[in-house]
Amino acid sequence: MTRTGRAWTTRTARDRSETAVRGRLLDAAEEVFARLGYGSATVAGIAAGAGLSRAGFYVYFASKEEVFAVLAARTRDDFLAAQDVPGVDTADVRAVARASTAAFVTAYAAHLPLLRLVEQQAQHDAELAAVWEEIQERPVRRAARWIRRLRDAGTIRPVAEPLAVARAVGGMSVQFARLVAADPAAHEGAVRDVTAMYLHLLGVEPTP
Structure with missing residues (x-):
């Protein structure tokens, strides 16, 4: 027709x-x-x-396939945006750690059902596989660059290499975000706990 x-x-x-x-x-x-x-x-x-x-x-x-691909890309962009902390003093390590953790946990919890589908579909779709790789890796590598800059400037003393610290924080954030997806009331506690562990890995004392 x-x-x-x-x-x-x-x-x-x-x-x-x-x-x-x-x-x-x-x-x-x-x-x-x-x-x-x-x-x-x-x-x-x-x-x-x-x-x-x-x-x-x-x-x-x-098609349905196209709208799903666009959704996956939009979710990727949300995670990249979560690494930006507008209005936060970038020299304040504690504030940046908390703000970026809160944004990541919020974005991951909000999109969790879709993220699970993207991971599944990525197994047999090269375009989605590339998006899934970006969702997982780009926030981690961006955080690692931030950690490396602070370490090289002598501002922090991370307990491990910057990329390893960034991966550890990313993994913790994902696990706590899953808890928040199941129980939104757990958000504040999740952000507090992940931030505390993040600061420990950075070699920074938490806010008194």
């Missing part, structure tokens, strides 16, 4: 790229994937969740 002449097919890629409707579709897709899993999620279900028809979905995405 030809779709020639339909108004929604004439929109440009730029028109489709960043709109409120596109964001609504992505949010609906994340909810559907998290609730039903990858195999059971459908275009119709995602469209309905966003208050659109199937035709409305196809204005923005070509």
Whole structure:
């Protein structure tokens, strides 16, 4: 069946790229994937969740696979953003450690169901495998660069090599984020405990 002449097919890629409707579709897709899993999620279900028809979905995405790939990339970007700490004095090691830990735990807990699906799908999709690798590695390597700069400046005395410390903190953050996903009330305690261990690994005394 030809779709020639339909108004929604004439929109440009730029028109489709960043709109409120596109964001609504992505949010609906994340909810559907998290609730039903990858195999059971459908275009119709995602469209309905966003208050659109199937035709409305196809204005923005070509397939279920495409919207999932975009979701995975958005989650990756959330984790990279979690390494930024706007409004925090970058010279204050304790403040940076706490702020970055809180952001990471919050992002991981919020996206946990989708992250599990990304990890599964990455096993047989090269594009998703690359995204999953970035989700795991880029925050760790970015933290390692920060730790190395502080160590070289004599500001901190980490108990191990910067990359090893960053991996240890990342692993702890993931485990505590899973607890927070199951019990959101545990968030403050999780951030406090991971930050305390982070500072210990950096060789920094916690705030009195």
